[in-house]
Structures are given as structure tokens and as C-alpha cells.
């Protein structure tokens with residue numbers, strides 16, 4: 277793609293991601309409603325879709341308040357960081373053959389790096405609020421994200437070993453003869469769990485845990501800054517779903533040779549199904565206790581990842597030798 | 599082993615929730631679709647008339663005494679025919695908790711709770727109902743009960759001893775040994 281095309285594409289990806297995140301706030305509530313035998317927002321516009329506009333208007337017109345006891349500039353910076361980091365993460369997502377903003381040879385590392393940066397947002401938000409609930413939320417998020425970060429990266433190394441590349445397009449191409457969700461099912465399992473913890477969504481939303489910490493790290497946030505946190509969270513959800521699609525479900529490759537739909541449609545469909553799966557997790561599974569979360573991470577997930585890594589490595593070597 | 603059963607339980611939960619895609623929503627779409635209210639639902643309060651079309655309330659104040667948040671106020675008066683009646687009768691519905699204790703306390707079945715809860719107002723003072731707002735034109739839930747016909751109180755047109763199941767009065771001064 278030429279340079280202008282890339283810029284246009286980047287802008288449209290950004291708009292699509294932000295718009296998607298906005299629609300997702302409504303879609304998630306409707307889907308949760310279906311699974312919890314109720315309707316969710318269904319009044320405004322067809323099926324309630326205009327609820328998005330109403331929510332946006334409400335957030336925009338709310339008093340945008342910085343508490344006098346807060347660390348002003350960090351307080352303002354924190355919600356921006358998560359949105360920026362998540363949007364940057366979209367740069368390496370391959371939406372179709374040749375349809376990407378950049379295809380760097382460290383694409384996967386770039387993605388992992390960007391999601392890690394999002395931790396700062398939560399951490400700084402909690403710290404700058406100068407509020408005990410927020411601080412506890414920030415503290416929890418720091419411990420949770422740092423420990424889940426470890427095997428989130430490691431769980432992807434199996435994929436990298438099999439495809440022999442960090443570039444997203446190469447990883448997709450290498451899945452032509454079999455998606456990694458089969459050969460790397462353990463990796464998929466661990467990555468999914470780590471990804472939920474990383475994007476601190478339910479059931480691993482311990483940093484916000486509204487029943488114990490009012491709203492955790494964003495207790496003091498209101499109006500647009502609160503909306504930014506929400507936007508970041510939903511962007512994170514979309515990004516993670518894109519990544520799972522790319523790394524484990526063949527990206528834009530059509531399943532069963534069904535190439536009568538364009539690759540980008542296949543990509544969106546797969547991503548959509550994974551987003552629905554995340555919503556299902558939210559509907560079904562209660563939040564674990566904090567120490568349970570930690571011991572799950574270090575005592576179960578990390579050994580599992582290492583086993584996966586060793587076995588994948590051995591098999592890859594053996595295949596090369598054979 | 600524990601971890602496998604725990605994992606299986608999580609997946610089972612997810613499957614069970616997924617099956618709820620095919621169940622109907624329990625929600626009652628309220629303003630368009632009214633919920634079923636049982637005949638004995640405790641809602642807005644009315645004052646009723648006895649079968650002869652006369653005011654039932656005898657202003658005994660028992661309801662006001664029973665009311666937990668003290669939202670009933672009334673003033674007793676006496677009519678020329680000897681019947682007692684409330685000169686005013688006021689219920690502050692912004693305090694009423696719809697507990698129904700007033701109905702339980704009332705000896706004349708005058709005060710009754712009915713299945714209606716739609717009493718939204720913009721102005722708080724509109725929640726205070728006076729007697730003319732509370733009064734309805736019928737006997738409510740109890741069609742045959744008429745307090746003065748069973749009570750011994752003397753009113754115009756009914757002397758002592760004329761009520762149902764009431765023995766004629768005894769002149770105690772005549773009870774000489």
C-alpha cells in the first residue's frame with residue numbers, strides 16, 4: 277500500500293475500533309440480557325442501539341471533575357494512556373491479505389508491549405486519585421497484570437515456534453494447513469485466561485471489583501475521563517479478540533476452503549464470535565478471590581505454559597529432524 | 599484432581615448459561631405491558647362507603663395509631679344523626695409504606711388498600727391526598743358490612759338493642775333482688 281493509502285487505512289481502522297467499542301457497550305448489555313433472561317437496553321431506537329448515543333451524550337455533559345486532592349496531571353494522563361496503548365496495538369493486526377497498517381517482524385512483541393503499557397494507565401489512575409479504594413484497585417491491578425503478563429507472552433511462544441516468525445502476516449500464512457487452536461490448544465487456553473486478566477474484564481476484574489472497591493482504580497473518575505477508561509477496556513476486548521483470531525483461529529483465512537466471503541469478513545466474523553465468548557464468560561463466571569487469582573496464575577497457569585513450551589519445542593525439533 | 603473438577607464445573611456453567619439463549623426473558627415491559635396485580639395487592643388507599651351509601655369511617659383514629667410512619671391525620675366530628683365521621687382525612691402518600699396495617703386496624707372496613715401503585719407526581723405536595731381524593735363511591739372489598747348495623751351505638755333511625763344479634767338493653771335499675 278502507498279503511504280497515503282496506509283494513512284487512510286490507519287484512520288479508518290481507528291474509527292472502526294472506537295466505533296466498534298462504542299457499539300460493543302450496547303451489544304454486550306443486550307447479549308448479557310439474553311443470557312440472563314432479560315432484555316437489556318431496548319428502548320431507544322431499533323433494538324435500543326441509540327442507547328450508545330444517549331450514553332455518550334450523558335458522559336459528555338457530565339461534570340468533568342478533578343478532585344482537589346488528586347495528582348492533577350497524572351490523573352488526567354492515566355485514562356489517555358490506556359486508549360492510546362490499545363489503539364496502537366491495532367497497528368499490527370492483519371485484517372486481510374496485505375491489509376494491515378504495518379507488518380513488522382516483531383509484530384507480536386509489539387502487541388504484547390502495547391497491552392503491557394495499558395497497565396500503567398490503571399496503576400497511575402489508582403495512584404493519582406489519592407483515594408484508598410483507588411489505591412487498592414491500582415495495587416491489585418499491578419500484581420495481577422504483572423503476574424499474568426509473564427505467561428501471556430510465554431503462551432504465545434508455542435505459536436511463534438511453530439510458525440517461525442513474530443510477524444503477524446507470517447503467522448496467519450503459516451496456518452494454511454491447520455489452525456493453531458488445535459496444535460496449540462493449551463496455549464490458546466492459557467492465553468485466553470491471561471488475556472481476560474490483562475484486559476481486567478469480568479471475571480478477572482479485580483482492580484475494579486465494584487462490590488468490594490466501589491469502582492477500584494476509577495472510583496474518582498467521572499465524565500469523559502471515565503469514558504476513556506471504558507473505551508480503553510472495550511478497545512482492549514476487541515484487540516484481544518483480534519489477536520486470538522489471528523494467532524489461533526487462522527486470522528483472515530477462510531475455514532473449510534469457503535473463500536466465497538472476502539478474507540476481512542471472515543476475520544470480522546471470527547473476532548465477533550470470540551467477543552461473544554468473552555461476554556459469555558462475563559455472564560457465567562463469578563469473580564474469584566484475590567489470592568485465588570494469584571495462586572491460579574503462578575501455581576497452575578505458569579507451569580502449564582512451561583509444559584506447553586517444552587512439548588511444543590520438542591515436537592518442533594523432532595519434526596525438523598524427521 | 600480438584601482443579602479438573604473445578605474446570606469442568608466452569609465449563610458446565612458456561613454451557614448452561616449458553617442454553618439460556620433459547621429461553622424467554624422474564625422482563626415485564628412495564629408501561630406497555632402491565633404486571634398482574636392480585637386483588638389483595640396493597641397499593642393506593644381508598645375510603646369506602648357502606649352498602650347504604652353512607653360514610654363508613656367513624657373517625658376512631660385506630661388507623662392513625664397503627665400507621666408506622668404516622669402518615670394518616672384526621673379529625674373526628676359528629677353528625678346530627680349521631681354518626682361519627684372524619685371532618686378531614688388526610689394521607690401523606692409520600693410517607694406511606696403500603697404496609698396495610700391501617701386496613702387491619704380499621705373496625706369498620708372503611709380504609710382499604712387497592713391494586714394500584716401508579717402515583718408518580720412532580721410536586722411532592724400532590725402526594726398528600728385529602729378525603730375527597732380518597733373517597734370512592736362503593737363498599738370496596740366488603741360488600742355487606744355495615745358497622746352501625748352490628749354495633750350498639752345509638753344513631754338516628756336505630757335505637758339501642760336494634761342492631762344485629764343485639765339483645766334489648768336491660769334497665770339495670772330494675773334488677774332488684
Ligand code: SF4
Nearest residue numbers: 665694695697698700
Ligand atoms: S398502609 Fe401502612 S403506612 Fe400506609 S397509611 Fe396504612 S398504616 Fe400507614
Ligand code: SF4
Nearest residue numbers: 655656658659661704
Ligand atoms: S378509617 Fe377506620 S380505623 Fe381509621 S379512623 Fe376511620 S374507622 Fe377508624
